[in-house]
Ligand SMILES: Nc1ncnc2c1ncn2[C@@H]1O[C@H](COP(=O)(O)OP(=O)(O)O)[C@@H](O)[C@H]1O
């Protein structure tokens with residue numbers, strides 16, 4: 068039984084078909100839901116919460132039917148909307164406590180959970196100040212905290228990186244991954260930025276015009292076409308040294324733009340091999356990330372001409 | 378996983394530095410009780426009621442409602458003082474101002490209270506779109522609407538009823554006949570509840586349709602004050618022209634004159650308007666109009682919130 072299962076799910080608005088016979092299964096861990104603006108990501112999330120009725124087809128969340136059991140689902144699920152939803156005149160702390168109570172926590176428990184969760188999302192002293200004065204990054208964290216306060220089984224995060232600068236975006240993505248891996252909460256996270264989510268997701272679902280373009284584990288991506296981009300420092304010729312060592316270890320490696328090394332992923336031990344070799348050579352590993360063009364490739368293969376890789 | 382020294386991906390560096398030591402406490406799941414729909418709605422109700430008087434909000438939010446409550450109580454306090462001290466000298470055997478007249482005398486204060494607090498309770502969630510966070514929780518949409526309305530109604534009832542209670546206690550202290558006094562007081566309290574329901578219903582409806590705060594305040598003030606001024610002017614003219622029925626019909630169009638007329642008809646309260654309902658048919662019309670005002674504003678609110686998208 069998947070965390071989320073949809074079958075022939077269709078949402079017809081007067082002018083557009085937002086979702087078109089969608090069949091997807093989402094399991095535990097982090098699932099990225101990717102698609103250009105208007106692809107139907109937010110519509111899918113609202114249907115899953117039982118807030119918007121589907122035109123046809125069916126969906127279950129944690130075993131409950133979205134059409135009949137919305138209340139039960141919303142008790143078990145946390146939702147971070149893509150749009151602004153925070154009142155300017157209360158503090159994040161007060162808001163998250165209140166929202167915890169609205170999810171059924173007794174007051175004392177809500178206070179304790181709010182304090183824990185605000186700490187996890189990285190809102191420190193500022194949690195006691197009115198939200199109106201927050202930066203976008205802080206607001207996104209507060210939105211995330213209210214989605215987590217009742218210890219949900221699943222969180223639906225709609226464009227959590229929207230409007231963030233690159234470093235806050237990385238923080239947010241790291242948080243998303245921790246929620247899935249350390250907190251043990253299943254995550255469905257959306258983005259219109261192609262290639263952003265594959266780093267933190269176990270599984271990626273690609274939507275285009277309300278239709279499922281592709282659904283696959285990110286490890287599939289890695290095995291099929293995957294490569295890692297590596298940046299090392301410590302010596303002027305650090306990249307060439309490591310590249311040679313990787314080739315000697317039997318891996319396929321080549322120089323990439325900006326003194327980076329691109330190494331093809333052979334299996335799940337490849338990152339460890341890279342790390343060990345870097346240490347052996349006395350170099351510092353600045354960065355190791357999966358190459359980011361793969362989801363864009365998916366779009367190209369799928370022939371989704373309208374999609375603009377960002 | 379949560380060891381702070383392990384920084385396998387570049388994104389977490391900043392986040393971990395910021396959350397510091399606290400990070401390695403790890404995520405604690407919640408295993409405690411979860412409350413059902415009733416207790417959640419009750420907690421939502423009391424929070425809303427408290428917020429209406431600025432409790433649990435900023436110091437600034439307390440100023441206006443507390444001043445208004447003070448101004449409402451002040452005349453009652455003076456009346457009670459006079460009654461207790463000078464009952465024999467002035468040869469008084471009943472309240473100096475009738476219970477049912479008091480809300481008309483203080484209608485400006487009541488209207489300002491409702492006009493300032495309805496937007497705070499109703500428009501605010503719509504303007505900031507905080508309503509999404511409520512809708513994404515188990516509480517049903519209709520319960521949200523009814524509870525918000527209940528908070529505003531009870532807050533208004535407290536404002537109208539508090540001075541009446543003070544006068545009642547003063548009356549007992551001054552040895553007014555307790556049986557008669559209790560009967561009159563209970564009638565007045567029913568009237569206060571109905572007036573609060575009418576005022577809160579109309580103000581909530583206007584506030585839900587006028588999302589911008591300043592506009593909502595103005596709109597409620599205009600609706601309540603203008604209707605009262607126009608109605609009492611017409612009633613004055615009608616008496617002069619000996620066309621009482623015109624005045625009685627006009628009385629249906631302001632909550633203050635409407636509920637006062639109802640009290641005259643049902644509880645035999647002393648007249649506080651120039652043209653209270655004089656026939657049984659007119660009296661029944663007043664009762665029906667009062668119920669229609671309350672039920673109509675609830676219905677209007679339900680329709681309005683059905684259109685609110687999550
Ligand atoms: N309430 C609505 N009424 C009419 N059309 C809508 C509504 N909500 C979304 N749509 C349309 O449905 C499509 C999918 O929208 P959405 O789910 O918001 O996409 P995404 O979140 O992927 O950007 C878009 O074409 C959008 O204009």
Ligand SMILES: [Mg+2]
Pocket residue numbers: 105108109110149225
């Ligand atoms: Mg969207």
